[in-house]
Amino acid sequence: MEAKEILEAYRAGKLTDTAVLAALQEKYREETLHLGFASLDLDRAERCGFPEVVFCAGKTEGQCVEILSALMKKYDNVIGTRADAGIYDRLKNKIPHVLYDSTAAMIYQHKDNRIRNGERTIAVITAGTGDIPVAEEAALTAEIMGNRVRRIYDVGVAGLHRLLARQGEIRAANVCVVVAGMEGALASVVGGLVDKPVIAVPTSIGYGANFHGLSALLSMLNSCAAGVSVVNIDNGFGAGRLAAMINEMR
Amino acid sequence: MEAKEILEAYRAGKLTDTAVLAALQEKYREETLHLGFASLDLDRAERCGFPEVVFCAGKTEGQCVEILSALMKKYDNVIGTRADAGIYDRLKNKIPHVLYDSTAAMIYQHKDNRIRNGERTIAVITAGTGDIPVAEEAALTAEIMGNRVRRIYDVGVAGLHRLLARQGEIRAANVCVVVAGMEGALASVVGGLVDKPVIAVPTSIGYGANFHGLSALLSMLNSCAAGVSVVNIDNGFGAGRLAAMINEMR
Amino acid sequence: MEAKEILEAYRAGKLTDTAVLAALQEKYREETLHLGFASLDLDRAERCGFPEVVFCAGKTEGQCVEILSALMKKYDNVIGTRADAGIYDRLKNKIPHVLYDSTAAMIYQHKDNRIRNGERTIAVITAGTGDIPVAEEAALTAEIMGNRVRRIYDVGVAGLHRLLARQGEIRAANVCVVVAGMEGALASVVGGLVDKPVIAVPTSIGYGANFHGLSALLSMLNSCAAGVSVVNIDNGFGAGRLAAMINEMR
C-alpha cells in the first residue's frame, strides 16, 4: 500500500488511528528485504540512484550468493565488490548474466549497458602498474553505471613527461579519478592541471613507511591543489560511484 | 575451613597467632584451582555473578580442554570464547552437554537455561552482515546468562529507513548492544533514539583507513549521544556480559 | 497539532493528501528550537530521558548564554559542560537559579532536586587527586539527574590497601564510575571486585607515553575484567549520564 492508499483507507474508516500510524511505519519495513543475516535496502536505487552494492569481504560465500541473487533478479545492473571467484562459480548457474572480473575482484551484472552521459568522460589515472586493480574497480563501477571511462595508467610523477604527454586527455575529462600508492603525489599534480573535480584514491601499494596506504592517504588529504577530495585506501568502488554521480550532474 | 571456623579454632586455642593469620591467607588460595599453567578463579561466580570465562585464543588446545573441563564440572553454565572447533572435538567426549557455535566461535555449556529477567529484552543490533559473528558472541553470551535477546541485523545508517522500521523493537529493549565496523555511526544514531544504555562494539570489519577497527572505535568513543559506552574492538563477549549485568538490575 | 489531531483533521476533510503528509513532517521541525546557529532538540527529554546537555567548549560565550537561557526556561534541570566562569557571569542575571561549579567546569540549574532512585548509590572512584575534576563532572551530572553519589577519591592501585579498605562501599554501590589517568589499572581491579557495571573514564592526567590519555584509554578498553565499558577521555559527563541511566533501571 502506498502512503496515499493508507490515508484513503483511513479516511474511509477502514483503519483506526493506531492502525494508520502502524501502517505508515510498516511501509519502511517493506522497503527492506529481510534475509535474516541481511536487510536489503530496496529503496536505495530510488533514493541514491543505484541499487545497494554488496561488499563481499567478511560475508560467507553463501550469504553473498543469496544477497546477489536477490538483487540481480530485481535490478539490471548490480555490483559485488571484493568478491572471490568462488562466489562467481556458485552464482553463474543461477544467474545467467553474471560476470566476474578477477583484476578488480568484482562480480556484476551489466544488462543495461547504455551510455547515459554521452561524451562526458571519466579519466581513471594511476601512478603505477601496481595500482591497476584498484583503478579497475573504479573504472568498471563507472562503466556499469553508464559512463565512458578513459584509462591512463602508470604516469607517476617520477617521470613527469609521461603525465604531460597525456595532459590533453586528462584535461578533456569531466571528472578525474587518481589512484596512487607510495607518496600519492600524483593527485596534487593532476589537481593543479585541471578545473574539474579530482577524486583521489590512496592505495596500499608500497612498503615500510607507507604503513599500508597511510602515506598516500595523508598526502592526498593535504593536497595543496583545490578540487581534490579523498576516499578510503584502496576504495576503487567509492571513487567510481562518486565519479559517476558527478558525471551525471547537469 | 570457613573464616568463622578458623577464628573458633583460634579462640579454642587450637591455632597459634601465626597460624591463624596463615590460615586466613590460605583461604584465598583455596578459591583458586591450580592447574600449573592456570589459576582458576573459583570465587568469580560468587563475586562477579558468573564463573570465569575462558579466552581460548593464545592458549594451547590442551590447556583449553583442561580448564574448560574443570569449570564445566563445577558450574552449569560455562563459556569459552574465540575457540576453535578442535577444542570442541576433544571436549565433547568428556563433557556430554558441551556445545559449539561456529559463527560466534564459542564453546559452552548451557545446562541451566531458565530465563532470569522475564520480558526484559536485550537488543543486539548490527550495521552490516559482516558484523554478525561479533554480534552472535554477544547474543549467545547474554542468552547463556539467562536473558531474552532480540537480534536486529544489517540496519546500518546508509539506509536509515531500515533502522527506523525497527525503531519500535529497539525502543522496547531494556539495553541495546550496537555492533558496527567501518565508521561505526550506528551507535550514535541508536543512542539518540533511546533512553536506555547503549553498549557499542566496534568491529574490525572494513579496510584501509579502518585500521583494523580503529575508525569505529574512535567514532563510538566520540559519540555525541549520551548513554553510549564502548568495549574493545570485536569484543562481543564483553558487551553481552555487560548487557546481562545491566538487565539484571532492579 | 498532535499526530492524532492531524489525522482527524484529515479525515474531516480539512486537509488534502499532500497537506497531511506535510503536516506530519512539520511536526519534526516543531521539536527543534531554531536559534540560527543552533537547533535545540526539544524532544530530547521525552525521547532520551533528560534535556539536551550543552557542550560549551567551541561555542562563543554568546551562543552558550542564548542556548542555556532557552533550555533553563523550559526545563527545571539543565546542564552545560566545559563552561568558563564568564558564561556564568552573564547568565546569573537572567536566570536566577543558575549555578556554577569551577572544579567540574559545569554550569547548571538544579531546581528539581528530588532523589529519584532511593538508596541506590553510584560510586565515583578516582585513582588520584588529579582525576577529581573529571570525577566531579560525573558526580554532579548524576546528582542533578536525581541520584545519590558516593565519592571515593585517590585509591589507585599503587597502594592496594586504600582500595581494599573501601571495598565495602564499592561493593554496595549499584553502579561504579572509575576515573583514572596514567595506566588506568584501577578500572580492571574494581571490575574484578564487583558484580555491577563499571563505567571507566580515562583521563589525560599523566605525561610522556600517556599521550594525553591514550594509555589509560587503551588499558580500559583491554580490561581483563568483564562488565567494564569505556567512555571518551576526560568525559565525566558521559559517565555520569550513563550511570544515572543504569541506576534508574528496574
Add this chain to the structure above:
Amino acid sequence: MEAKEILEAYRAGKLTDTAVLAALQEKYREETLHLGFASLDLDRAERCGFPEVVFCAGKTEGQCVEILSALMKKYDNVIGTRADAGIYDRLKNKIPHVLYDSTAAMIYQHKDNRIRNGERTIAVITAGTGDIPVAEEAALTAEIMGNRVRRIYDVGVAGLHRLLARQGEIRAANVCVVVAGMEGALASVVGGLVDKPVIAVPTSIGYGANFHGLSALLSMLNSCAAGVSVVNIDNGFGAGRLAAMINEMR
C-alpha cells in the same frame, strides 16, 4: 609573446633555434609573478577556474598583504584563508573593496557577485554549533565563486528528527557539504539520504579520543554510504571550492 607569435618570429628568421626553445620556456616564467618570497601563479584562473587562493597561516602579515594586493588588483574575486584581522587592517586602506569575515577567518574581495549557477544550490550542513566556523569558510568560498548556499546548522545525529525535518532542503540541493567533528556520523547519514555528491569535512571539534579531528576523519573515510568523499580536517575552503566546481558542471 604568445606561443604562436614565437613560432612566427622563428619562421620569419628572427629567432635562432636556441632562441625559440628559450622563448617557449620563458613563457612559463611569465605566468608567475615573482615577489621573492612568493611565485604567484597567474595562470591558475585560466587553468583551474579561479585565481590562486592564499593560505595566510605561516606567512608573515607583510607577505600576506603584498600577495593579496597583487591578486586583488588583477582579479575581481580573491580569497585569503586563515587570516588574522591584522591583515585586513593593513589592507583596507590599499584595497577599497576588501572584506573580512571573522567567523570564517577569511579576507576576500567579492566584486563580481553574480550568481553563476542559477537555482542550483549547495547545502552546507553542520552537526553542531562548534562546527560553524569551518562551515562558514566553505559557504563563503562557494558564494564568492558565484553559488547559492543553503546553511543547515546543528542537525547532528543524536537528534535525528532535526535532520529529517530538513530532509527536503537537503535532497533539493545539488551538492552537500557536511561539516562534523566528534564521531562525524552525519556524513554517512546524509550520504544515505541523497543521490548527489557529499563532501565531508571533519573538524577538530571534540576532545580526548577525538585526537584533533582524527576520529571524524577516519569515520568519514570509512563511510558505508557511497558518494561521500573527504577533505582535510577543518578544510572548509577545500570543500567550498570543490562544491563550487561540481555545481558548475553541466
Add this chain to the structure above:
Amino acid sequence: MEAKEILEAYRAGKLTDTAVLAALQEKYREETLHLGFASLDLDRAERCGFPEVVFCAGKTEGQCVEILSALMKKYDNVIGTRADAGIYDRLKNKIPHVLYDSTAAMIYQHKDNRIRNGERTIAVITAGTGDIPVAEEAALTAEIMGNRVRRIYDVGVAGLHRLLARQGEIRAANVCVVVAGMEGALASVVGGLVDKPVIAVPTSIGYGANFHGLSALLSMLNSCAAGVSVVNIDNGFGAGRLAAMINEMR
C-alpha cells in the same frame, strides 16, 4: 698479543710508531669472530657478564647453526632466542649438550648449571595463561644464568585474591618479572606490593585495541608505582637477563 706485550715490543724497538698504533687497533678486531655474515663479539662475556645471545628470527637456519656452534664450543652456557625446532635438529648432531624448549622457543646449552646467587629468587609472574611462552623465555634465561626462579602464573588483577594468595612468595623474591598482555595492570599492582625492582614485560596477547601489545606497553610505562621499568613487547629474554643482572648485585 696483549696490550702490555705490544707496548713491550714497542719499547724494545721491535715495533715502529705506526706499527704499535696499528697493533693496538688490531686487538679490537681479535675480539670479534668474523663469519662473513656475522661479527661475533667474543669480548661480551668479559665486558657484560654473559656471552652474546643470538636472536635467531631474521637469520637463516644455516647462519644460526654456524653462529651457535661457534659460541657453544667456546662457552658453557649459550642462548639462542626465537629459534625454530629446525635449528635444533641441525645442531644436535654437532653439539651434544644442546637443548631446545619449544614453549620458550629457545635453543641453549646449559653445561654449567651451578646456582650463583644462593637463595635469592627471581619471581616470574604472569597475568594469564597466554603469557606463559614469554614468561618461560624470561625464566629459562635467568636459570641458565645461574638463578633460582619462582613461577607464579595466571594471577591477573580480575581476580585479585589469586594474587594476594601468593603475596608471600612475591614479597620474598629479590626481583620480580611481571609478564602481562591486555591492559597490563598487573605490573602496577605488583609494583605497589613490593620494595624490590619490578621488570615489566608487555605481551602481544589480546586483540582489538590491544594493537599488538601497545596497550600493555603504554600501561606499564605509565605505571603509578615506582620501581617499575619496562622492556620491549614480548621480550622475555631481556627481562630475564636484566633480572639475573640485578640478582647478582651485592
Add this chain to the structure above:
Amino acid sequence: MEAKEILEAYRAGKLTDTAVLAALQEKYREETLHLGFASLDLDRAERCGFPEVVFCAGKTEGQCVEILSALMKKYDNVIGTRADAGIYDRLKNKIPHVLYDSTAAMIYQHKDNRIRNGERTIAVITAGTGDIPVAEEAALTAEIMGNRVRRIYDVGVAGLHRLLARQGEIRAANVCVVVAGMEGALASVVGGLVDKPVIAVPTSIGYGANFHGLSALLSMLNSCAAGVSVVNIDNGFGAGRLAAMINEMR
C-alpha cells in the same frame, strides 16, 4: 590496634566474630590519611621502602601544600615532583626544612642525609645539555634516598670519544641511568659497555619526528643491548627511585 592485639581481644571474648573481621578490615583504612581529595598511603614507606612521592602536576597548589605538609611532618625525607616554585613559597613558612630545586622542579625535605649504600655509585648520564632537568630529577631523587650519584652530562654518541673518555667512571658505577632525547642511542651504547643494569629515560628533547619523546622511547625499548629497561618519557623520578632500589640490593 595491631593484628595480634585484635586477635587477642577476640580470644579474650572482647570481640564478636563479626567485630573481629571488621576490625581487621579497619586496619587497612588506618594506613591511609584521608584528606578528602587525597588518600595518603601511610604504609608505603614500610611496604615499598620510601614514603609516597607526590606528583604535583594536575593538583591545585593548595592540595600540594596540604599533602606535602602532612608527609613532611611524618617523614624525614619527602619528595614532590613537577612542582612549581609557588608551592615552595607557601610551604617554606610551615615546614622549615623544605627545599626547592628549580632545574629538577622538585620540592623536598632531606633531613636524613646519611649515605646508605657506601661507595656504591649511581651514574646519571645525559646525551645532551637539554636533558639535564630530567637527569637532575633522577639524581636528586637518588641522593635524597641515600645514594652517591656521579653526574656525567652531554656525552651523546655524535662524539663518541666524549663517552669513551669517561668509560672508567661509567664502568665503575653500580647502576647507570641514561637520559637521552632525539634518537636515544646512548642507552644502547652504554648498555654495551657495562655489566650492570641500565635504566633508560627517554626525554622529549628534540623536534619534528621526535614526536614529544616517542623516537627515544621506541629506540630504548628496542635496544640491542641486554640489561636495558625503560621508564616513561621525562620520568627522571622513576629512574632515580629504581636506581636507588637496585643500589640497595645486597
Add this chain to the structure above:
Amino acid sequence: MEAKEILEAYRAGKLTDTAVLAALQEKYREETLHLGFASLDLDRAERCGFPEVVFCAGKTEGQCVEILSALMKKYDNVIGTRADAGIYDRLKNKIPHVLYDSTAAMIYQHKDNRIRNGERTIAVITAGTGDIPVAEEAALTAEIMGNRVRRIYDVGVAGLHRLLARQGEIRAANVCVVVAGMEGALASVVGGLVDKPVIAVPTSIGYGANFHGLSALLSMLNSCAAGVSVVNIDNGFGAGRLAAMINEMR
C-alpha cells in the same frame, strides 16, 4: 623527430602552427613505451642517470617479465627489485644475461661492469646479520651502477669495539650506507665518526615496539649527528642508488 627537426620542418612550411605544437607534445609521448599496464620512462637514463628500475612487488609475474624484457633489450644494466625467483625462471630463456640474487631478491642485467668511480668506495654497514638482505640490495645496486663496495656487516653498537676495529675502513669510504633495525643507533654513531654523507636505511628487523621498522626510522630521522639522511624502511635500493649518485660527484 628531434625538437630541432620539428622546428626546421615548421620553418620550411611543412608544418602548420597547430601541427608544430602537437609535434612538440608528441615528443613527450615517444619517450614512453606503452605496454597498456605500464608506461616505461625511456628518458629516465638520460634525465636521471640510470634507466627506470622496476619495483616488482605488486605487479603480476607476466607484467614484470614484459617490462624487464623491454628494458634489458634497450639497456646494458637493468634492475628489478623485490623480485621472486619465478620471474627469473621465465626471463632467463628470453634474456641470456639476466641474473638473480636471492638474498637481495634482485633480478638484474649487468653487461657493462666497468668501475666508473675509480678507488672511491661505498661502505655498506649493517648492525646485525638479519639486516643483510637489505644491505645486499643496496650493495648490489651500487655495484651494478659501477661502484666499488665495501661490506662491513654485524657491527652494531652493543659491541662497540667491533665497529671501532673497522673504523679505518669506514673513514676511508667516500659514502656510507648504514643499515640497521631495532633501535637504529648505528647511524648516529657512524655519523659521528666520519666527514662524509651517511645514508641511513631503517629495517623492519625486530619485534614488538619496533612496529615494523618505525623505531629505527624515527631514531635515524632524529640523529644527533649531522650528515645523516634517511630513506624508506627496508629500502636498500634507494640507498644504493643515492650512494652511487653521490659517489659520482666530482
Add this chain to the structure above:
Amino acid sequence: MEAKEILEAYRAGKLTDTAVLAALQEKYREETLHLGFASLDLDRAERCGFPEVVFCAGKTEGQCVEILSALMKKYDNVIGTRADAGIYDRLKNKIPHVLYDSTAAMIYQHKDNRIRNGERTIAVITAGTGDIPVAEEAALTAEIMGNRVRRIYDVGVAGLHRLLARQGEIRAANVCVVVAGMEGALASVVGGLVDKPVIAVPTSIGYGANFHGLSALLSMLNSCAAGVSVVNIDNGFGAGRLAAMINEMR
C-alpha cells in the same frame, strides 16, 4: 701530548705501562671542553669537517651564551640553531662578529667567508612561502660552510609551470634541497627531473591531517623517485650541512 709523544715518553722510560694506557685514554678527554652542563666536542671539526653546531632550543640562555662564546673564540665559523634574539643580545657585546638571522632563527659567526666549492651550486627549493624559514636555515648553513646557494621559493606542484620555468636552474645545481610541508609532493617531482642528490626536508606547515609534518615526512620517505633522502621535520640545518658535505665531494 700527541699519541706519538706519549709513546716516545714511554719508550724513553718516562711512563710506566699503566701510565701510557692512562695517557692515551686521557687524550680523549682533552678533546672535550667541560663546562659542567656541556662537554664540547673539540675534535668535531677535524673528524667531521665542521665544529659542533649548537642546538639552542631546550638550553637556557646562559648555557647557550657560554657554549657559543667558547666555540666562537676557537673557530672562525660557528652556528647556533633555533636561537632566540635574546641570546644574540647577550652575545654581541662579547663576540664582535656574531650575527643573527631572525627568519632562520640562527645565531652565527662567519669570519671565513671564502667560497670553497667554486661554481658548484646548491639549490634550495620551497613549495610555499610558509616553508621559507626552514629553507633559510638550510641556505644560511650551506653558505657559512662556503657554498653558493640558489634560492627557488614557492614553486609547489599545484602550479607545475612555476617549477618547469625554473627547471634550468634546478638541473644546473649540484645538489638540491627541497623544503615542503602539506603533502610534500615537490620532492618526488624534483627527484624525477634531476640526476643529482635531492635532500628532502618535510616541514610542519599545514594543518589537520598534516599532523605537524607527518604527512610530508611520510610522502618524502615513500618517494617514487630514486635519489631522494629525508631529514627530520623542519630540520633545515641538517639538510644544509649534508648538502655542503656532498657539494665538497670530488
